Amino acid sequence: xxxxxxxxxEKHKVHMDGAYKAxxxxxxSKNDGAPVYSYRVFTVxxxxxxxxxxxxxxxxxxxxxxxGALVNEKGEEQPIKAGDFALVMPDEKHQYRNKGNVPFKIxxxxxxxxx
Amino acid sequence: xxxxxxxxxEKHKVHMDGAYKAxxxxxxSKNDGAPVYSYRVFTVxxxxxxxxxxxxxxxxxxxxxxxGALVNEKGEEQPIKAGDFALVMPDEKHQYRNKGNVPFKIxxxxxxxxx
Numbered sequence: 001x002x003x004x005x006x007x008x009x010e011k012h013k014v015h016m017d018g019a020y021k022a023x024x025x026x027x028x029s030k031n032d033g034a035p036v037y038s039y040r041v042f043t044v045x046x047x048x049x050x051x052x053x054x055x056x057x058x059x060x061x062x063x064x065x066x067x068g069a070l071v072n073e074k075g076e077e078q079p080i081k082a083g084d085f086a087l088v089m090p091d092e093k094h095q096y097r098n099k100g101n102v103p104f105k106i107x108x109x110x111x112x113x114x115x
Numbered sequence: 116x117x118x119x120x121x122x123x124x125e126k127h128k129v130h131m132d133g134a135y136k137a138x139x140x141x142x143x144s145k146n147d148g149a150p151v152y153s154y155r156v157f158t159v160x161x162x163x164x165x166x167x168x169x170x171x172x173x174x175x176x177x178x179x180x181x182x183g184a185l186v187n188e189k190g191e192e193q194p195i196k197a198g199d200f201a202l203v204m205p206d207e208k209h210q211y212r213n214k215g216n217v218p219f220k221i222x223x224x225x226x227x228x229x230x
Contacts, residue, residue, distance in 0.1 A: 002201065005198055057150075062154070085121065089116065109152060
């Protein structure tokens with residue numbers, strides 16, 4: 001059993017190509033003994049975004065704070081905000097963009113093999 | 116790709132033995148095509164709790180709102196509040212209790228086979 005406040009989890013800038021003003025934390029992962037899944041938290045500053053890309057595993061997201069867009073395979077922005085859940089399927093092209101004036105903060109769950 | 120607001124997800128009272136004033140929603144699961152994991156949300160009213168029990172799969176939790184306790188295998192209450200993450204390991208005895216005056220609302224991730 002582990003309890004950790006998000007405020008106490010190390011935060012690192014995302015240096016991937018196509019990421020801008022985005023930060024990552026990993027509150028729960030295989031390093032904590034998680035058997036199946038890992039939870040990361042991405043914080044995207046106003047004007048920032050995650051890479052527009054795809055990969056062979058899903059994202060299971062919950063928006064903690066802010067308002068943004070989840071860009072789909074056609075490049076269309078779908079509005080998404082605090083209190084929303086999203087499922088991005090494996091190999092589906094996607095991007096998160098902050099469309100507001102405050103940080104856009106999301107939980108991003110992935111199979112533990114990928115984090 | 117699916118986006119759904121928690122407010123639009125059906126909410127059902129938890130009728131399990133040992134649950135009191137607890138409600139469940141399932142925003143993302145295998146019914147949505149989730150390949151690995153399911154996300155439920157439990158809302159525990161002031162004075163309420165989830166069952167004190169164990170099962171052969173983990174919980175990966177995030178506290179959306181409120182303040183409560185996560186009871187461990189020794190029966191000890193560990194404080195937990197909005198913004199905290201928790202990992203309950205498979206077969207570890209646990210219970211969530213609302214210790215505040217507002218709803219205690221948590222994400223509870225489990226392998227899709229169990230929801």
